[in-house]
Amino acid sequence: MSVKTLTINNTPVAAEEGKTILEAAKEAGIHIPTLCFLEGVSTVAACRMCLVEIEGINKLLPACVTQVTEAIVVHTNTPKLQEYRRMVIELLFAEGNHVCSICVANGNCELQNLAIEVGMDHTRFPYRFPKRSVDVSHPQFGIDRNRCILCTRCVRVCGEIEGAHVWDVAQRGADAYIVSGLSQPWSEVEACTSCGKCVDACPTGAIFRKGTTTAEKQRDRAKLQFLVDAREKHEWTR
Amino acid sequence: MDLSELLKIGDREKKQQKSIRVHCCTSTGCQAANSLSVKNNLANAVQELGLSDRVEVVGVGCMGFCGRGPLVQIDPEDILYEVVTPEEAPSIIDALSGGVAKPIQGNSQHPFFARQMRIVRQHTGKVDPERIEEYIAVGGYQSLYKVLYEMTPAEVVSEISKSGLRGRGGGGYPTGLKWATVAKMPGDQKYVICNGDEGDPGAFMDRSVLESDPHLVLEGMVIAGYAVGANHGYIYVRAEYPLAIQRLQKAIQQAKKYGILGSQIFESPFDFKIDIRIGAGAFVCGEETALIQSIEGKRGNPVPRPPYPAESGLWKCPTLINNVETLANVATIIHQGADWYASIGTENSKGTKIFALTGKIRNNGLIEVPMGISLREIVEEMGGGVPDGEVKAVQTGGPSGGCIPASMLDIPVDYDSLSKIGSMMGSGGMVVMDRATSMVEVAQFYMQFCREESCGKCVPCRAGTVQLYSLLDKILNKQGTQADLEKLETLCHMVKKTSLCGLGISAPNPILSTLRYFPEEYQELIPAESLNGKVRHGSS
Ligand SMILES: Cc1cc2nc3c(=O)[nH]c(=O)nc-3n(C[C@H](O)[C@H](O)[C@H](O)COP(=O)(O)O)c2cc1C
Ligand code: SF4
Ligand code: SF4
Ligand code: SF4
Ligand code: FES
Ligand code: FES
Numbered sequence: 001m002s003v004k005t006l007t008i009n010n011t012p013v014a015a016e017e018g019k020t021i022l023e024a025a026k027e028a029g030i031h032i033p034t035l036c037f038l039e040g041v042s043t044v045a046a047c048r049m050c051l052v053e054i055e056g057i058n059k060l061l062p063a064c065v066t067q068v069t070e071a072i073v074v075h076t077n078t079p080k081l082q083e084y085r086r087m088v089i090e091l092l093f094a095e096g097n098h099v100c101s102i103c104v105a106n107g108n109c110e111l112q113n114l115a116i117e118v119g120m121d122h123t124r125f126p127y128r129f130p131k132r133s134v135d136v137s138h139p140q141f142g143i144d145r146n147r148c149i150l151c152t153r154c155v156r157v158c159g160e161i162e163g164a165h166v167w168d169v170a171q172r173g174a175d176a177y178i179v180s181g182l183s184q185p186w187s188e189v190e191a192c193t194s195c196g197k198c199v200d201a202c203p204t205g206a207i208f209r210k211g212t213t214t215a216e217k218q219r220d221r222a223k224l225q226f227l228v229d230a231r232e233k234h235e236w237t238r
Numbered sequence: 239m240d241l242s243e244l245l246k247i248g249d250r251e252k253k254q255q256k257s258i259r260v261h262c263c264t265s266t267g268c269q270a271a272n273s274l275s276v277k278n279n280l281a282n283a284v285q286e287l288g289l290s291d292r293v294e295v296v297g298v299g300c301m302g303f304c305g306r307g308p309l310v311q312i313d314p315e316d317i318l319y320e321v322v323t324p325e326e327a328p329s330i331i332d333a334l335s336g337g338v339a340k341p342i343q344g345n346s347q348h349p350f351f352a353r354q355m356r357i358v359r360q361h362t363g364k365v366d367p368e369r370i371e372e373y374i375a376v377g378g379y380q381s382l383y384k385v386l387y388e389m390t391p392a393e394v395v396s397e398i399s400k401s402g403l404r405g406r407g408g409g410g411y412p413t414g415l416k417w418a419t420v421a422k423m424p425g426d427q428k429y430v431i432c433n434g435d436e437g438d439p440g441a442f443m444d445r446s447v448l449e450s451d452p453h454l455v456l457e458g459m460v461i462a463g464y465a466v467g468a469n470h471g472y473i474y475v476r477a478e479y480p481l482a483i484q485r486l487q488k489a490i491q492q493a494k495k496y497g498i499l500g501s502q503i504f505e506s507p508f509d510f511k512i513d514i515r516i517g518a519g520a521f522v523c524g525e526e527t528a529l530i531q532s533i534e535g536k537r538g539n540p541v542p543r544p545p546y547p548a549e550s551g552l553w554k555c556p557t558l559i560n561n562v563e564t565l566a567n568v569a570t571i572i573h574q575g576a577d578w579y580a581s582i583g584t585e586n587s588k589g590t591k592i593f594a595l596t597g598k599i600r601n602n603g604l605i606e607v608p609m610g611i612s613l614r615e616i617v618e619e620m621g622g623g624v625p626d627g628e629v630k631a632v633q634t635g636g637p638s639g640g641c642i643p644a645s646m647l648d649i650p651v652d653y654d655s656l657s658k659i660g661s662m663m664g665s666g667g668m669v670v671m672d673r674a675t676s677m678v679e680v681a682q683f684y685m686q687f688c689r690e691e692s693c694g695k696c697v698p699c700r701a702g703t704v705q706l707y708s709l710l711d712k713i714l715n716k717q718g719t720q721a722d723l724e725k726l727e728t729l730c731h732m733v734k735k736t737s738l739c740g741l742g743i744s745a746p747n748p749i750l751s752t753l754r755y756f757p758e759e760y761q762e763l764i765p766a767e768s769l770n771g772k773v774r775h776g777s778s
Binding site for chain 2: 045047051065083087094124126128150174175
């Protein structure tokens, strides 16, 4: 296996061929914000939070899917990128119905954390106040689509790790939403094993465990990684 | 079948053809205007007047002048009749033996026709798209025979490269380079995809090619398959094009029957089969990665490139994806030679391009023009200008393109000139706007389209187009402020820079180009009290 050397934010970094810029940066201790990315499942490059600048390429590239190449010079935190990231978060807050003060994930929400990280204290875009549905038919879990940011982590974790493929995306554009089964209530989807992985994967309070109230959502994110490692690397202990 | 048999089919067909051919358009536009009854009545009249020995009525593809359909054209005299009704149709036949034809006689020497240069549409309006024999009679499938027996795949690729052909699906990527990449990829299984999704509002070039000359596209695909080492091709056509689908099906069957498609084509070791896939009419499914997902039976969402389809496309195999019009150039390039093709057009844009000329213009329809022709020639000479008015702007490139102000009408129509001024060639929509048109409304129309067609996968496009649309709405309702205008521009740049696929990347173009060339129209919509002392500029 060959090794590529590159520069990220003026720091020289060596990374194995085939690694992404995100992985290389992480190894070098450089933080790049992500949202749709979830360790252990496929990448979709949908949220655009991890876009980085590479000298000589006039397109911004998502660090989560872009593989390292020899001698590239990467910048992960330029003023332009900071501005774009802030706008992505603003657009997300304006798009859904996010009332943090009464959300199960308050204080433990990746969207909220990113808002703080990028310094978003208000959104310059008017709130859309969309009409979205809530499904609490499942005995243990619920989904509140008002808080969904369409990152499709639930879709991927359920399809790729649990192998149940309960979730998918219905409709398109601003009308897109996360749908269970063949557009059935969650409780009627026989494929669901009630494993709870979608709860662990969901970055916001959209999918939650019943019985949790404001600011009580917990995630066992390590479980997802453990399962993937067990499968791929045969590491059976946690 | 070998070459002599192919030529024999062509000769037999030519001998059978009558000395006078009455061509009646049976493409979608004219069919909608009842051209099938016109054709029926023409054929009956031939029978009744006892002219069957020298006159035949042939259903042909779109002649391009669809706004004046149903069209009937007579060869060899080249007489054109417009807006023919079924009742008047028999008088056309009567006129062949001394009577008087009732329908309006068109002028086939009008610049609309005369200034065209037909490469892709060379047989259109002359051959019956439902009969392979007619295609063979005009030299069809000889290029395919030539590549199979006289050229190596590498020679075919280099011929296409030399011709300078670039993709007609919008991006203008050099076709030869794309073919060379796929050809050089390792792997036994490769695919060729013909992109016939054509989702731009107002565009119908590809539909017309598929309906009028399906074999030309098939021949291009098989040649492409041979050049890149693929044995399987897909044509992706939207479900809204039933006639194109039906004619393609028929064409594929006929070609198979003659051994021109399928296994051991022309008794050579080369096999190639073509399947049709029908799209449900989402604009984004024309984007190559989304189209591939759709063929694989998945939701038609774009996926990040790289990897490009040429490396990892359909079912992760190297895949060549080209537009209908791109592929329809191939057989002629092989037949006439790359040098001939490269002699047409400008330095970096070779050959011809078909445009759908619409909007506030006298002559609507499809035109095929050499690259480098000026926009003014198209609009004023061929299109006949704006009826009772003046041109204000021309929109090219559909929802991905931009508005070109009348002051720039002298620019040559080629890939580089158009993108330099903030528009693009696109797939070939060309909408002429007159002085009465509001450019802000035009921008909003296209933004509404993009908002509705966004697949919703990535945030900037899904949520950004919604905000852009509502900002325009606010401005058009005279509720906007100077700050809103600035926000509009900032958001345009953000959506353009951060979206995942071409839809989002180009969605802001109509706004950006109108902001650039018609800033006063935006300013005029901002109420004076919101200006906060800022001087209003550009308004009269
Ligand atoms: C939103 C979007 C829609 C597109 N629609 C079409 C289409 O309808 N037909 C087409 O040929 N190409 C379309 N394209 C371009 C294709 O992605 C691709 O570049 C093209 O088919 C390549 O063929 P070419 O090189 O022959 O142009 C579209 C691209 C985008 C981003
Ligand atoms: S609980 Fe498990 S099986 Fe059910 S939807 Fe969530 S991830 Fe899928
Ligand atoms: S429910 Fe949660 S995990 Fe699923 S798409 Fe929405 S925000 Fe993402
Ligand atoms: S840019 Fe728009 S159409 Fe393209 S992937 Fe993103 S949301 Fe989908
Ligand atoms: S984390 Fe890379 S695009 Fe979402
Ligand atoms: S459809 Fe008849 S001329 Fe175009």
